[in-house]
Amino acid sequence: PSKTQQMPEEAVPENWPVNSSRKFYSGHFDWSPLQSSNAEMADAKVVSWAAQQLAKRHDHPVFLSVGIYRPHVPWYVPQKYFDRFPLDEIQLPRHLPDDLDDLPAAGQAMAKRHWHKWITENGQWNKAVQGYLASLSFADDMVGELLDALDNGPMAGDTLIVFWGDHGYHLGEKENWEKFALWEDTTHVPLIIIDPRRTKPGTRCESPVSLLDLYPTLVELCGLDPTPQTLEGRSLAKHLAEPNAKTRRVAVTTQGKGNHAVRSSRYRYIRYADGSEELYDHKTDPHEWHNLVGDPSLARVKLRLAKRLPGVNAEPIQIKPRP
Numbered sequence: 526p527s528k529t530q531q532m533p534e535e536a537v538p539e540n541w542p543v544n545s546s547r548k549f550y551s552g553h554f555d556w557s558p559l560q561s562s563n564a565e566m567a568d569a570k571v572v573s574w575a576a577q578q579l580a581k582r583h584d585h586p587v588f589l590s591v592g593i594y595r596p597h598v599p600w601y602v603p604q605k606y607f608d609r610f611p612l613d614e615i616q617l618p619r620h621l622p623d624d625l626d627d628l629p630a631a632g633q634a635m636a637k638r639h640w641h642k643w644i645t646e647n648g649q650w651n652k653a654v655q656g657y658l659a660s661l662s663f664a665d666d667m668v669g670e671l672l673d674a675l676d677n678g679p680m681a682g683d684t685l686i687v688f689w690g691d692h693g694y695h696l697g698e699k700e701n702w703e704k705f706a707l708w709e710d711t712t713h714v715p716l717i718i719i720d721p722r723r724t725k726p727g728t729r730c731e732s733p734v735s736l737l738d739l740y741p742t743l744v745e746l747c748g749l750d751p752t753p754q755t756l757e758g759r760s761l762a763k764h765l766a767e768p769n770a771k772t773r774r775v776a777v778t779t780q781g782k783g784n785h786a787v788r789s790s791r792y793r794y795i796r797y798a799d800g801s802e803e804l805y806d807h808k809t810d811p812h813e814w815h816n817l818v819g820d821p822s823l824a825r826v827k828l829r830l831a832k833r834l835p836g837v838n839a840e841p842i843q844i845k846p847r848p
Contacts, residue, residue: 526574532567532568532571532592532594533567533570533571534567535566535567535594535601536559536561536565536566536567536601537559537599537601538557538559538601541555541557541599541601542554542555542599543555543556543557544556544557544649544652544653544656545649545653546643548643549640549643550598553598553599554598554599554640554702554703555598555599555600555601556598556599556600556601556652556653556655556656556657556659556660557599557600557601557656558601558602558603558604558606558607558659559601559602559603559604560603560604561603562603563603563663563666566602566603566663567594568593568594568595568663568664568667569667569670571591571592571593571594572591572593572667572670572671575589575591575671575674576670576671576674579671579674579675579678579680580674580677580678580679581678581679582679583680586747587680591671593664593667593668595660595661595663595664595667596657596660596661596663596664596694598703600653600656600657600659600660602659602660602662602663603663606659606660606662606663607655607656607659609658609659609662610655610658610659610662612651612652612655615651615654615655615658616654617650617651617654617696617697618654618696618697618698619698619812620697620698620699620812621812621814624698624699624700624814625638625699625700627815627816628803628816629797629799629801629802629803630801631784631797631798631799631801632707632795632797632801632803635701635705635706635707635780636699636700636701636706637700637701637702637703637705638700638701640701640702640703641697641700641701641702642700644697644702645697650697653696654696654697657694657696668688672686682721683721684721685718685719685720685743685746685747686717686718686719687716687717687718687719687739687742687743688715688716688717688718689714689715689716689717689736689739690714690715690716691714691736692704692711692712692714693709693710693711693712693713693714694710694711695708695710695711698710698812699813705780706780707778707780707784707785707786707795708786708793708795708813709788709793709805709807709811709813711780712776712778712786712788714736716734716736718742718761718765720746720765723746723762723765723766724765728768729768730761730764730765730768730769731769731790732764732770732772732774732790733774733775733776733788733789733790734761734764734774734776735758735776735777736758737756737757737758738758738759738760738761739758739761740756740758741756741758741759741760742758742760742761742762744760745760745762746760746762759774772790773789774789775787775788775789775830775833776788777833777834777835779835781798781841782798782838782839782840782841783797783798783838784796784797784798785834785835787830787831787833787834789830791806791807791808792804792805792806792807792826792830793805793807793813794826794827794830794831796831796834798838802818802827803816803818804816804817804818804820804823804826804827804830805817806823
């Protein structure tokens with residue numbers, strides 16, 4: 526571990542970008558197989574260190590935060606992971622032509638349409654999806670190695686596991702790539718919590734939750750003293766024991782000052798800083814293809830969700846570039 530370095534030195538192609546353009550993150554938004562072994566990858570080095578900690582006996586409680594970088598760009602992973610997804614078998618994500626037509630200008634502005642245009646015009650969509658899937662498969666193997674180390678170590682029956690991602694991802698849906706938006710593909714993240722004392726394999730909670738809930742959840746599950754300050758997140762401990770319990774919870778996401786999304790179990794409501802809006806019914810429209818904000822029959826739904834928007838919009842934190 527390092528307090529000054531984000532990750533160990535990573536394996537990269539000798540010359541990059543390989544398939545993309547230097548217009549995108551100076552070439553870091555790229556994809557290509559590597560003629561390298563897993564052991565040479567930065568994530569494998571991190572997992573190897575963490576596995577050593579899980580193999581030890583400790584005389585006090587241990588907290589391990591293990592960050593697996595892939596499938597963050599660039600999508601460079603060993604060749605064998607690309608081989609798992611032959612290019613002629615790649616299926617593009619489901620998408621709707623002209624999907625942005627019923628969106629307000631503020632929503633359309635969030636899509637990286639110039640990225641999508643370059644990728645499609647240069648025949649790279651299938652290759653980009655292949656690179657993403659290969660990176661996911663590599664990350665999955667890393668998680669598997671970590672869990673194997675836990676299962677084979679002395680703490681297997683007495684360890685809480687929280688698996689989560691920091692954001693979702695667009696692969697051309699709504700002509701967007703990456704994140705930086707308020708739609709489902711951007712904001713829906715994987716979240717798995719295992720508590721040997723509470724959870725049962727195969728159970729699933731459909732209630733919207735937030736990553737803000739993770740800290741109070743761990744505080745409660747670990748039997749720590751309550752925090753002195755009021756937290757915005759709420760413990761999910763009860764949801765682990767009763768995953769099917771009905772709730773009126775919503776998840777709120779912000780992208781830039783004044784731009785927010787409210788997600789209930791059924792609907793997603795988006796309001797931008799200029800007051801323009803989007804509304805989607807996930808029961809009938811899981812891909813968010815139809816903006817229903819103008820539907821008078823859903824006026825009460827929109828009003829109910831709008832009440833959950835943040836009341837205060839803080840100024841964005843200004844990060845000064847390094848000299």
